[in-house]
Amino acid sequence: MTLDLDEISDGEIFQDLVVAYFEELKEKTNNEIIDVTIKPSGIGVDGGRDILVSIKIFDGVTMFERRWVIQCKFHDRNISTSEIADINIPTLLYSYKASGYLLVCKQRPTSKLTDLFERLEAECIFGNKYMVWSGDHLKKWVLTSKEEIIKLYFPKYYNFINK
Numbered sequence: 001m002t003l004d005l006d007e008i009s010d011g012e013i014f015q016d017l018v019v020a021y022f023e024e025l026k027e028k029t030n031n032e033i034i035d036v037t038i039k040p041s042g043i044g045v046d047g048g049r050d051i052l053v054s055i056k057i058f059d060g061v062t063m064f065e066r067r068w069v070i071q072c073k074f075h076d077r078n079i080s081t082s083e084i085a086d087i088n089i090p091t092l093l094y095s096y097k098a099s100g101y102l103l104v105c106k107q108r109p110t111s112k113l114t115d116l117f118e119r120l121e122a123e124c125i126f127g128n129k130y131m132v133w134s135g136d137h138l139k140k141w142v143l144t145s146k147e148e149i150i151k152l153y154f155p156k157y158y159n160f161i162n163k
Contacts, residue, residue, distance in 0.1 A: 026038075050070055069100070103133070109132045
């Protein structure tokens with residue numbers, strides 16, 4: 001048996017899993033991360049922002065903050081540009097004073113969507129980051145995360161590996 005995102009029953013739980021990723025990042029203080037602040041948008045229409053994450057980093061000279069707008073797509077199909085067509089991502093970043101946009105997909109992004117993000121990042125005069133994670137990326141993290149994350153979000157898999 002392998003870890004399967006189909007164990008997650010809905011988009012809110014998927015979003016909670018993404019929040020858990022950043023919560024765990026906050027706890028891993030063996031790097032230069034000083035603090036992580038996570039603000040979920042709540043239930044309802046979110047305008048392209050499910051989670052807002054602020055990461056304070058010390059680079060050896062000074063502390064600075066990087067803010068990410070995160071959108072989660074919990075669909076059983078690959079995610080294309082049409083899934084985010086109604087979102088003006090650069091304006092969204094500006095409105096939250098963010099320097100990055102992360103799209104987390106249960107499945108995989110289409111090549112057209114990946115190309116769009118690569119182009120947005122390459123042509124951005126402000127140096128903003130545009131990232132997309134597939135479900136496979138998220139699963140790799142889960143497999144290296146705390147046992148309680150696996151137990152909470154993937155109980156069938158947890159029971160299988162603990163027989």
